[in-house]
Amino acid sequence: MAYSLTGKRIWVAGHRGMVGGAVVRRLATEDCEIITAGRDTVDLVDQAQVRAWMARTKPDAIVLAAAKVGGIKANNDLPVDFLYQNLMIEANILDAAHQNDVERVLFLGSSCIYPRLAPQPIPEDSLLTGPLEPTNEWYAIAKIAGIKLTQAYRQQYGRDWISAMPTNLYGPGDNYDLNSSHVLPALLRKFHEAKINRASAVTIWGSGTPLREFLHCDDLADAIIFLMKQYSDHEHINVGSGVEVTIRELAETIAKVVGYEAELVFDATKPDGTPRKLMDSGRLLTMGWNNVRSLESGITDAYDQFLTHCQD
Numbered sequence: 001m002a003y004s005l006t007g008k009r010i011w012v013a014g015h016r017g018m019v020g021g022a023v024v025r026r027l028a029t030e031d032c033e034i035i036t037a038g039r040d041t042v043d044l045v046d047q048a049q050v051r052a053w054m055a056r057t058k059p060d061a062i063v064l065a066a067a068k069v070g071g072i073k074a075n076n077d078l079p080v081d082f083l084y085q086n087l088m089i090e091a092n093i094l095d096a097a098h099q100n101d102v103e104r105v106l107f108l109g110s111s112c113i114y115p116r117l118a119p120q121p122i123p124e125d126s127l128l129t130g131p132l133e134p135t136n137e138w139y140a141i142a143k144i145a146g147i148k149l150t151q152a153y154r155q156q157y158g159r160d161w162i163s164a165m166p167t168n169l170y171g172p173g174d175n176y177d178l179n180s181s182h183v184l185p186a187l188l189r190k191f192h193e194a195k196i197n198r199a200s201a202v203t204i205w206g207s208g209t210p211l212r213e214f215l216h217c218d219d220l221a222d223a224i225i226f227l228m229k230q231y232s233d234h235e236h237i238n239v240g241s242g243v244e245v246t247i248r249e250l251a252e253t254i255a256k257v258v259g260y261e262a263e264l265v266f267d268a269t270k271p272d273g274t275p276r277k278l279m280d281s282g283r284l285l286t287m288g289w290n291n292v293r294s295l296e297s298g299i300t301d302a303y304d305q306f307l308t309h310c311q312d
């Protein structure tokens with residue numbers, strides 16, 4: 001099975017986000033028409049607006065990258081936003097996609113869908129085999145519902161729709177707000193500001209021992225286009241880099257990229273979250289996709305973008 005994107009109208013839902021922006025950049029190299037709509041045009045939480053917009057624009061395919069996202073603190077602080085907004089966005093888009101006979105949908109989830117203590121590396125079939133990590137269970141429940149809704153349309157109506165689960169992401173267009181960001185952009189900013197201010201220490205949340213796997217958003221976008229063309233299965237598919245580091249090692253790599261050494265101070269009042277979440281991306285690798293840059297070169301790219309676009 002191969003789905004051709006040639007001549008297709010493809011809606012990238014969430015194009016102003018880091019992942020959606022990367023998908024738009026990647027799709028620009030394909031012979032297709034890219035459709036986007038900002039919140040001013042269509043509020044994705046509003047069912048009537050989504051139905052009207054989709055009936056008007058009639059996409060052939062959708063990359064569903066729109067979501068309320070954030071790091072460990074935002075997830076913990078805003079349970080309603082993460083659960084309600086994500087449920088509404090995915091339900092509205094999939095419902096309208098069905099009403100308008102959209103041929104292909106790729107729904108994007110997250111590695112936090114898996115049980116807190118899942119076997120490592122985490123295979124796709126460990127979904128719903130144990131309790132979730134409490135710091136992000138609201139987001140995880142919404143994303144699990146999105147996977148199941150995608151599967152339900154496939155099962156009940158024969159829709160050729162799929163889901164992909166990316167690992168922790170970073171790259172151009174990331175959120176650098178220290179309260180709501182993920183760890184990688186937070187530490188890039190903290191080391192950059194320490195360098196500017198000649199600070200002697202940088203504060204790292206938690207113990208520094210949790211392990212995380214990181215993937216550059218442009219590498220994810222490449223995998224998404226590969227899967228849009230090649231993948232058709234009921235089960236969701238993992239997209240990881242296969243490389244995991246401790247948060248302490250991440251801080252050391254970021255210090256090297258920024259070019260500033262500082263003492264690492266660990267703030268034990270902040271949560272560690274899940275101890276480890278390395279995904280098993282064997283199914284994707286077996287299909288023939290393997291286009292992952294090294295963590296250091298990816299962070300170098302992210303820092304270049306930060307210096308160009310993100311400073312006040």
Ligand code: GFB
Nearest residue numbers: 071072075110112136181182183186204205206271272273
């Ligand atoms: O990236 P992060 O916020 O989210 O945190 P998760 C990863 C680890 O980095 C945690 C530590 O152990 C944090 O305590 N950390 C150290 C920091 N310093 C910092 C800092 O300055 N800022 C932040 N944010 N973390 C998210 C989920 O979990 O993963 C989302 O909350 C999503 O739902 C995402 O699934 C992929 O990796 O713990």
